Amino acid sequence: MNNDLTAFEKIPVKIFKGSEDASAFVAKEIADLIKKRASDGKHVVLGLATGSTPTRVYAELVRMHKKEGLSFKNVFTFNLDEYFPMPPDSLQSYVRFMNEHLFNHIDIPKQNVHIPDGTLPKEQVAEYCRNYEKKIDDLGGIDIQVLGIGRTGHIGFNEPGSTEKSFTRLVTLDQVTRIDAASDFFGEENVPRKAITMGVGTILKAKRTIMMAWGEGKARVIKKAVEGPITDQIPSSFLQKHDNCLVVLDEAASSELVRIKTPWVLDSIDWNETLIRKAVVWLCQTIQKPVLKLTNHDYMEHGMGDIITEYGSAYQVNIKVFNFLQHTITGWPGGKPNADDTHRPERATPFPKKVIIFSPHPDDDVISMGGTFIRLVDQGHEVHVAYQTSGNIAVFDDDAVRFADFVRDFNSQFGLSKDDGEKFYKQVVDSIKKKGPGQNDSPEVMAIKGLIRRGEAKAGGRYVGIPDEQMHFMNMPFYETGAVKKKPLGEDDIQITMDLIKKIQPHQIYAAGDLSDPHGTHRVCLAAVMEACRRLKNEPFMKDCWVWLYRGAWQEWDIDQIEMAVPLSPEELMRKRRAVFKHQSQKDSAMFPGSDKREFWMRAEDRNHATAEAYNMLGLAEYEAMEAFVRWHY
Template sequence: MSTARRSAAEAYEKTPTRIFPNSATAAKELAAEVRALIEERAKQGKNVVLGMATGSTPVPFYRELIRLHKEEGLSFKNVVTFNLDEYYGLGADHPESYARFMADQIFDHIDIPKANINIPSGKVSSDQVFAHCREYEEKIDAMGGIDLQILGIGRTGHIGFNEPGSSRDSLTRRITLDRVTRQDAAADFRGEENVPHFAITMGVGTILRGKKLVLMAWGDNKAEMVAKAVEGPMTEAISASFLQGHPNARFYIDTGASRELTRAKLPWLVGPVSWTPRETRRAVCWLGNQLHKPVLKLTDEHYNEHGLGDLLSEQGPAYQLNIRIFNQLQHTITGWPGGKPNEADTYRPERANPYPKRCLVLSPEPQDAVVSMGATLERLAEQGHDARLISLTSGNLRVPDSEADKFAETLKELAGIVSDSSVWAPQTAYAEQALKMLADKGEFGADTPLLRQLKALILRGELRDAANACHLTNDHIVFLDLPFYEEGRYRRFKSTQADVDALAALLREHKPHQIYATGDAADPSSVSGICFKVLEAALKACEGEDWAGSCSLWLYRGKEKPLEGHEIDMAIPLSPSQLERKGRALSRYGALSSLERASPESNRQNAANYDALGLAQYEAIETFQRWRRV
């Protein structure tokens, strides 16, 4: 374990952990360290051996390395790389292979010799897997070992593909992928059923032989596993936890990924706290949940016995503090997301005027907004607001080939039964062309522009059906089709000024009083993360315009961890019938992930959380946080 001196705030952390404001800042610092190492070794006439990772996490780091090469002349001719893993069964030319990913993300953009690139083969025959893995280990050793190993962390806590149960001494081997890992890769493969079941991965023991290890993690979804890996016991259930035993391992994380660390989640346990209103509510909600007691039943003794004596002495006694926090929680609950007209709004989350409001609900992919806030969307429409559902991207990459095949076959069959088939000749030709392209590309080939267009049309129909179920008419649905998505693919997206300009033009056209958005807590390389950054830039471009100064921005959570009690600024309760209608709206989508399908249950859990704090009992609740510009 590292002997580096820790601050009191880091007392619970067993591996040194740096928290950065965003992934770009962390990537820049790490890339500067790598540059210094490469240049130092080059002067000595020696190589640098880097261990490389895949997935969206290292993408900002790779982009900074490319920038250093293209803009500042950093050469990679003395760099040798070893990748952590590869899907078993995929060849290097497969669009979702890690060999292809590394070529796209970094190797094709720098001057590293191809002979210096080492990636496990996904196509080695089954009877040769053991020998192939042993040769990989031997080649690493022959190069003098890995100087710096880059790592990410999966939702199962894995590094590489070392799923739960991987021992500390495990070596490079073939492994069966955990169901959660396969779920996370489902979008890349257009369906969980298409994700390979096996992979070849460096073992935990192989990784720990690296001289330096840096694990990066971005976004709220990584927070729970980061905390377990950094603060919990070393265990085979979380292979990243074994970094605690390495003398030179570090975690580089952003603010979102840090939220479950003790210094971020329970700061009063590690030092003095500035008791802001948000921090005070966090502490009181935590104490109630810790003791399984409603807020109004907490006592002075409860505060003192759980490290909150300073809060009590500053804002107590408990009775008065409890009532204040209870009232704050109660005031977040409203059935009027757009504000209640002709009513006092002192204690309501959203202002009453103007009424009706122009509301833009931004959905990164066509399903996101309905999944996360379908009932709120229905409320806005029913209460007379001009609510517009904006699908920022087409979502075509998430549509499986089977859906496109079904659509094309139906179109072809329909053309064959009409009385005058010659009228349908163009439709028949279109369907036959689509079917041929599906057959030619095979199970995992890249979609042609025509197929992406066809899949986008399928999702448009599904979104219209779902939005209609939420009482939105078709003329209140906008498909923006941001260029970064249409020109890219998962884990390879990169926004440009064209995306910002398109969204800024939409904002200026509608001049909204309210915007609902998501992605602030997401992985910055994800679709929702990129969309939120585009929104930030678009809002900045509109600063100073009359409508912008009075526009409120409400954040909802999509695939990220739900908002906690102290983070919620607006809670929209759902009756049983409203939750049922939301379920019917979700059923209009043909390809939701298991996490998306579980949205109604997540809404029920939100209500249970409010109930546990002593608030009124509801069937379900959709939650929102007011955006506070940093």
């Protein structure tokens, strides 16, 4: 990497294509140190983090232990933090997390494991924290400290305002952190308000720190931590003072860094069509000019003079980019029959097409691409929707009670077994009353919640215009744990996906490429579709199958990434909204809204409006709204 391209980065950064490779890199560094110290007869002290970020690192360490004989007998561990109060056997306990992901699968001595105690009386916490620090110091300090990063820029539970001199202590959690944790606790009201955490000063004392981040949702805060000023408002920025820190990212988490987002402002680069399009769109947005009005001077003033040298004039570049953007717009997402498709994003033939829309939850189809869904049906394509998960954990308890009450009254009204209805209602109500905050539902309650989501999905599909037999409820096993924490993607999940694709033999597949949902379901569902397509790619029907990725509920594609943009009229936008409204259990207040307080239909419409406005600002036709897609090549 040219040093000029990292000029803005105040901490060394290593970028990997995906989190799998990045996690394997971190695990290998840890394993290498453990083995070296073992050969020298010495111990290793590891500082460990929880959350979704390090799970693949732990999985790789477990694999090395089981397959390669990596021993942890010389390892001492100190976890960063724990909620307070928090029983160790609670679903959300970091004790439980570490046991499930690492400690139960390796040979580390139990007495070598240290995790902040969430069961202490409050008056004992301060002394406990001092002893926690002393134990670390007595062992010679932490050799490698593994970190994630929160959306507020926190490391551990060191929230904005934490100083570089802070040490292990009891803290009050930031509101944003509690909102982000709400999905794990089945509601923000169940999230503890306090936690015990190592301090920034404790972390900075480690001999080596490795901070990891995956996904687009972390890109902005990574930019602040790595390229921004050191400030207690972004506690992770204090890592700029550490003389042996490494930030490990996947490509998505690195997307806001200057060397990735705008490398041309730093140094000469090798231009290609993708980079030129990205740079021109950025230039238009920066100086608020449409594409066709950009001048040679605009390019020269913003580090893009090399493009003019190569193409001769701004006019030539402008036309090239303008034509590409214009050719992404189509009112025929399934291809326009009997039309020249040379510059269209989709093929004219075959027509009509068989289409599968993979929807991670039972409402992502209409929220994220409801207008395109309606267009495909209206234009005569055979559209199937595959609901990949039941979505049962995202239904409120009172909705389950309401439906159990309906069953009781229905039985009574129509002369069916009144006693059975009464018994079933009492069973549901008693189960919910006995359930503690954040605990799993009973199988009966989970089934009711799953049926509520299924009924809403069917209502949405019928409103759009597809028959019941073209709605497929996959109930992928990775999801059906009854808890927010899901299992990893398994062979059964992939096989279910492959079987459906082979059955329908589609010409188009739509899948959710929106990876910023709070608890990662979209990411796993997309991985299942991608792996299924890879395995099936040699099947004759797959030679004529294109895969399009949509976004919408959480974020949108950048304009320069979009390869198909489907404009929506005001009437079509209203039809999309009505389809979303069929999902009544998610209306008004969803179980897992994330940090965005808007209802899902509002988020989707705002994004669709913003995409149309962005095209308009670039000098293209003005539309009410647009849904955007990127093609994935398997």
